[in-house]
Amino acid sequence: xxxxxxxxxxxxxxxxxxxxxxxxxxxxxxxxxxxxxxxxxxxxxxxxxxxxxxxxxxxxxxxxxxxxxxxxxxxxxxxxxxxxxxxxxxxxxxxxxxxxxxxxxxxxxxxxxxxxxxxxxxxxxxxxxxxxxxxxxxxxxxxxxxxxxxxxx
Amino acid sequence: xxxxxxxxxxxxxxxxxxxxxxxxxxxxxxxxxxxxxxxxxxxxxxxxxxxxxxxxxxxxxxxxxxxxxxxxxxxxxxxxxxxxxxxxxxxxxxxxxxxxxxxxxxxxxxxxxxxxxxxxxxxxxxxxxxxxxxxxxxxxxxxxxxxxxxxxxxxxxxxxxxxx
Numbered sequence: 001x002x003x004x005x006x007x008x009x010x011x012x013x014x015x016x017x018x019x020x021x022x023x024x025x026x027x028x029x030x031x032x033x034x035x036x037x038x039x040x041x042x043x044x045x046x047x048x049x050x051x052x053x054x055x056x057x058x059x060x061x062x063x064x065x066x067x068x069x070x071x072x073x074x075x076x077x078x079x080x081x082x083x084x085x086x087x088x089x090x091x092x093x094x095x096x097x098x099x100x101x102x103x104x105x106x107x108x109x110x111x112x113x114x115x116x117x118x119x120x121x122x123x124x125x126x127x128x129x130x131x132x133x134x135x136x137x138x139x140x141x142x143x144x145x146x147x148x149x150x151x152x153x
Numbered sequence: 154x155x156x157x158x159x160x161x162x163x164x165x166x167x168x169x170x171x172x173x174x175x176x177x178x179x180x181x182x183x184x185x186x187x188x189x190x191x192x193x194x195x196x197x198x199x200x201x202x203x204x205x206x207x208x209x210x211x212x213x214x215x216x217x218x219x220x221x222x223x224x225x226x227x228x229x230x231x232x233x234x235x236x237x238x239x240x241x242x243x244x245x246x247x248x249x250x251x252x253x254x255x256x257x258x259x260x261x262x263x264x265x266x267x268x269x270x271x272x273x274x275x276x277x278x279x280x281x282x283x284x285x286x287x288x289x290x291x292x293x294x295x296x297x298x299x300x301x302x303x304x305x306x307x308x309x310x311x312x313x314x315x316x317x
Contacts, residue, residue: 007308018230022297022301023304025301026302026308058252107308112226131307133303149299150296151295151300152297153293
């Protein structure tokens with residue numbers, strides 16, 4: 001029997017997080033930690049390992065991006081995950097990229113809201129990801145190495 | 154009762170006003186209750202709350218004969234889970250209703266699959282309201298298990314290769 005892995009689950013609060021939680025059976029039996037964006041959801045994740053709240057950020061707020069970046073980096077350095085799984089958005093992208101640079105394997109599950117094109121965070125994460133899943137069949141045909149196996153909603 | 158919900162992140166006055174105008178023009182002769190978030194437009198023809206706790210929100214969904222909402226994934230999922238007909242209006246970036254136009258493609262895709270009805274503007278909303286009552290949403294067969302299994306296989310492969 002091999003040792004448990006440390007799996008870091010990263011998703012913005014709201015739709016991204018709810019899509020990620022739907023595939024929770026994927027990491028059962030392993031240690032987890034969470035990276036998310038608002039305190040409101042902390043309690044609902046609390047029993048499943050450390051929760052890091054890194055704040056909402058987007059392109060409109062460059063300073064907040066820096067704060068989120070630092071908090072994500074700190075979380076990854078502290079947890080040293082073996083695997084990072086994310087549905088996005090910006091915070092998930094940062095966690096995935098830092099995770100990969102720190103030696104983790106990265107799974108990117110692009111949100112179902114992206115129908116004709118990978119999300120911006122998905123496009124940024126793709127070169128760092130070991131597995132990229134999309135939730136629309138046409139999207140998988142559009143990008144090399146991107147898989148469609150189904151949709152979570 | 155028709156339940157109108159616009160989410161809580163940004164105002165969506167365009168939708169609240171469109172529904173209000175339909176009520177005023179008697180194109181909609183059913184009671185409406187609305188959750189309007191930060192919208193500043195005050196509806197004249199129905200009762201509205203800024204936000205609702207989860208329990209109250211769910212009760213309104215259950216009691217509603219149909220739902221009108223923005224085309225957010227949360228709203229679409231909620232309507233499908235409850236088997237309620239949904240008429241969705243995508244938020245648009247050009248009106249400052251959202252940060253990008255992802256709701257348009259999402260709404261159109263779900264409408265093409267028979268899951269929801271979509272109105273892009275007030276005129277289309279008025280037209281489609283008449284269809285909403287007789288609209289039976291096609292149930293969505295999500296494939297959560299297939300996705301979870303694919304991710305689980307990946308995690309297992311990492312586990313097997315560790316230390317090699």
